[in-house]
Amino acid sequence: MKRIPHRLGFWRRGFSLLEMTVAVSVTMLVATGSLMLLGYHTSFMTIVSDFRFLREEAPQINSLVTQLVSKAVSYRIHSSPVDAFAGTNAVNAGGRAVRLVFRNPSGQLDQSVIAFETIDGEPQLNLYRYSGSWAADPDWTISGRVADVEFSDDTGILLMRLTGPADEVVTYSGTTQ
Numbered sequence: 001m002k003r004i005p006h007r008l009g010f011w012r013r014g015f016s017l018l019e020m021t022v023a024v025s026v027t028m029l030v031a032t033g034s035l036m037l038l039g040y041h042t043s044f045m046t047i048v049s050d051f052r053f054l055r056e057e058a059p060q061i062n063s064l065v066t067q068l069v070s071k072a073v074s075y076r077i078h079s080s081p082v083d084a085f086a087g088t089n090a091v092n093a094g095g096r097a098v099r100l101v102f103r104n105p106s107g108q109l110d111q112s113v114i115a116f117e118t119i120d121g122e123p124q125l126n127l128y129r130y131s132g133s134w135a136a137d138p139d140w141t142i143s144g145r146v147a148d149v150e151f152s153d154d155t156g157i158l159l160m161r162l163t164g165p166a167d168e169v170v171t172y173s174g175t176t177q
Contacts, residue, residue: 050166051168053145053146053165053166053168054170057143057145058162058164058170060143061125061142061143061162061172062170065114065172065174066172066174068100068112069098069100069158069174069175069176070175070176072100072101072102072176073102073103073109073176074176075099075100075101075158075176076099077090077091077092077093077095077099077151077153077158078091078095078096078097078099079094079095079097080096080097081096081097081113081115081116081117081128083097084097084098084099085113085128085134087099092152092153092154093150093152093154094150095150095151096115096117096150096151097113097114097116097117097151098113098114098115098151098158099111099112099113100113100114110129111129112128112129113127113128114127114142115127115128115138116146116148116149116150122144124138124141124142124143124144124146125141125143125144125146126138126139126140126141126142127139127140127142145164145165146162146163146164146165147164147165147167148161148162149161149162149163157174157175158173158175159173160172160173160174
């Protein structure tokens with residue numbers, strides 16, 4: 001088999017050193033850029049997951065509590081859930097529970113308590129409804145991701161200060177009918 005000479009007059013069997021250097025350099029630049037983007041993406045996703053409470057949980061808590069409070073005819077803040085159930089030791093600041101009174105269309109009054117408490121070592125924001133007596137267990141848990149909840153009314157408006165698992169703090173306000 002006869003070889004055909006290259007148009008420059010020499011036999012071509014591979015790449016020159018300059019071509020290989022350029023190819024390896026471009027490949028390394030692309031790989032470095034890709035790794036940097038992957039690192040930025042990982043950092044961003046970590047930040048986003050750290051603030052999941054602020055993005056997802058806090059707005060839902062706000063929506064629910066705002067709807068409950070806006071339908072109530074009155075509220076009273078108590079220093080503990082036990083005090084809220086008993087209707088004693090009302091406070092204006094630093095409360096852990098708020099007792100809400102609702103008026104039905106028939107004129108009857110209903111009551112609920114929103115309480116921050118620790119159950120089985122887990123902090124929870126719970127809702128209790130009065131049905132002849134207060135149940136030992138909550139009717140449902142509003143949130144199991146809060147680290148702290150404080151109710152106050154020292155400004156004339158019901159304030160609910162939520163502290164999330166990463167020590168983020170959000171304050172919501174609400175008024176009754």
